[in-house]
Amino acid sequence: MKHLITAILISGLLFSCNSSSESETETEDTTSVDMVSEKLTSDTDKQFKPIETEEALIATSLMAAPKDSRSGCKVIGYNMEGEFVTFREGENEFIVLADNPNKEGFNAACYHKDLEPFMARGRELRAEGKTRDEIFEIRGEEMESGKLKITPGLTLHIYYGPNETYNPETYEVEDARLRYVVYMPYATQESTGLPKSPSAPNHPWIMEPGTHRAHIMISPLSKDDK
Template sequence: MNRFILGLLSAVSVVTLPAFLEAQNVAPASEQIAGAVLALPKEMRDGAGVMGYRVTGKLELLRAAKNGMLCLADDPAEEKFHVSCYADTMEPFMARGRSLRAGGVKGAQVDTARFAEVKAGKIKMPTAPAALYQIFADSFDASTGSVKNGRYLFVVYIPFATPATTGLSTVPSDTKPWLMLPGTPKAHIMFSSTM
């Protein structure tokens, strides 16, 4: 009888121990939310929805959106800190990108697939401009709510926009907004700065 119980406990431990250890590498939901919304202006943080991790590798909703903004928490599997927040009207496009990458599609092929699906009517793009805020940094300190060596990126998606429809140059600039990927579903105005 004791051998049976010991064997059963060993089997249960083998099954649950890896999941337990994996969960230990994931920051508490409150820290993930605090880090994710840091990309947004202060007045937008409380109402933003946040997707994060309860287990490494599985992105899920931690907090529902109340203001039309959705944030992605830092991926615990990545070495550097990166968070992004975007208008929830972009979620079908963004979710499809995550799905393609998870399925092994890499690099430019992700956009090739998404652009074809937009053209086929499978992915609905927003009809109004949609903002994206991001932070790229070496690390995030949850106790102070600050990042180390952070770079802030702000983008406004205007699907299918061109220089003719926006009056913007397509030449990259560190000092002026510019239009990236003109004429595509992913056309957007680029803004960037350090923190």
């Protein structure tokens, strides 16, 4: 009789433990499902909006700048009316050239302020109707004469993509990516050891080697690029 009672007590304890364990597992599984469901809902609900205001234009263009420098960048570019303006003055070494809202796609740039004379000269010549090749030749001559100067190592960051919509919570532009440029005037493949084309995504290579516009490129390549 004593053995029978003991067996009944042990069976009760085992049933209680199993029930508790099953209950905990069910709770964990339910929590995991809820978390996945919330993430899917969040991704589904994420809506990209058109860049229709000056505030949105500035905020999305600032994505071209390093994150910890965005608050102090000077921002220039074309406003919604097509006028080239200074949106705000800066406090650090960066200038952001905002996306042109009157052109298709998105293309904003952030560069070191010491590059501004070179960049501004390009905009001036373009406004005069000069072609790409003419601008290249004129600025090359002005670099050789000393009228223009680029200190080796100055950087340009380009935030670009095919769309003109953005996430209003993060200011990220839909499908936009970053490309980096490090100016090295007159550098060559031989003087840098860099290839003339990228060997893999985000690998550096040298573009326009031997010219005043020689620069190191770091471009993100899509999976389809070879």
